[in-house]
Amino acid sequence: MLDFFKNSNKDASQQDDLYIAEKEQDLPKEIMEKKQKGLLKTGLTTGTSASAATKAALLALLSKISADSVDITLPKGKVVTLNISWTKFQDNSVTCAVVKDGGDDPDATHGAEICSTVQLTDNIGKIDVDGGVGVGRVTKPGLGLTIGAAAINPVPMKMIIQSLDDVLKINNHITKNNGLRVVISVPYGEEIAKKTDNPRLGIMGGISILGTTGIVLPYSTASFAASIRQSLDVGMALNSTTFILTTGGRSEDYCKNLFGPTYPEHSYIQMGDFAGYSVKQCYEKKVKNVIIAGFIGKLTKMAMGVKQTHVRGSHVNMDFMAKLAEESRASGKVIDLIKNANTARHVSEIIDDNNIVGYYDLLCKYAFNQLNSYSNNQLSIDIIMFDFDGKVIGKYQNK
DSSP: OHHHHHHHHHHHHHHHHHHHHHHHOOOOOOHHHHHHHHOOOOEEEEEHHHHHHHHHHHHHHHHHOSSSSSEETTSSSOOEEEEOOOOEESEEEEEEEEEOOOOOOTTTTTOEEEEEEEEEEETOEEEEEOOOOOOEEOOOSSSSSOTTSSSSSSHHHHHHHHHHHHHTTTOOHHHHHHHEEEEEEEEEEEHHTSSSSSSHHHSSSEOBOOOOOSEEOOHHHHHHHHHHHHHHHHHTTTTOEEEESSSSSHHHHHHHHHGGGSSSSGEEOOOOOOHHHHHHHHHTTTTOOOEEEOOOOHHHHHHHOOTTSOOOOTOOHHHHHHHHHHHHOOHHHHHHHTTTTTTHHHHHHHHHHHHTTTTTHHHHHHHHHHHHHTTTOEEEEEEEOTTTOOOEEEEOOOO
């Protein structure tokens, strides 16, 4: 009973944290409108695809007939039908492929072939599932998977086993005389993985077989949030006490140039728009120090506070930016120019052209004040602002 309440409290906490991430997500206007209206097409995960390929391969192995499609039961009970792209018969095995359909989600694995090879073995009653070409191998702790194992997450692994059981229920004589070996593979998976967080997480050589519900929700904050949590877990398992949270690849590169070899690769996390969420996760995981780095646009949105980040695209609140200029003792003329500026970058040009001293540091201080609230003022947070050439133009250090 105590475990039930603990799990319930944990689930509720995660939902609260995801609400923060939802509020921070910054999507193009047309995508956000479709998402809010439920018009984006859902997809199916690599785990669901692997399960379907496995079920089709076992059916073909036993019947010597290829299937055009198979039904898979998702973790919450929904049954979905997946098409089988191709089937290849070999001497003692069958390989089937499913083309992963991510729906309207811009996932790197959309369109990838998820393959499963199934063969009979002499290990009576034993089922062995492994990853082959294009499926990554775990090389770092903190992911909840054994180091050296294939990157097939627990829920997809359970789904793959379930897909085999569905067939074996009506062919139970098979495991009385044989065992089964299943190898999941992804052609070009190693190349696809370079577009994901896998190399950073220490998952080498391919993609991960993922999915907790079996369904891909387009532009899901949950998947991005999970990536942030995983990155923190890996870094902490490798004894990192300081994490550098950046708004993207370019700001991360500038941080690496700034800090040199001071911090290892696993200390860097690209948080995207999810600054408040990331800081809260750092606090909950008892991280000691956080450095947040970005450019004027994203840092301004952080400084404005999460309630105002519904302002989409390149637009930020120019009245807010003008207020900072006033606090920096800018002239009335400069303040008016900022109020009529087009973008945050345009504001930076005005600030630079008029030599307004202290503006960027003040903006960083405001960003700190907003983000610090997500840690109950318990986390050491430093803010760094770069210009677009990688020069540090503003900072705020938590004393």
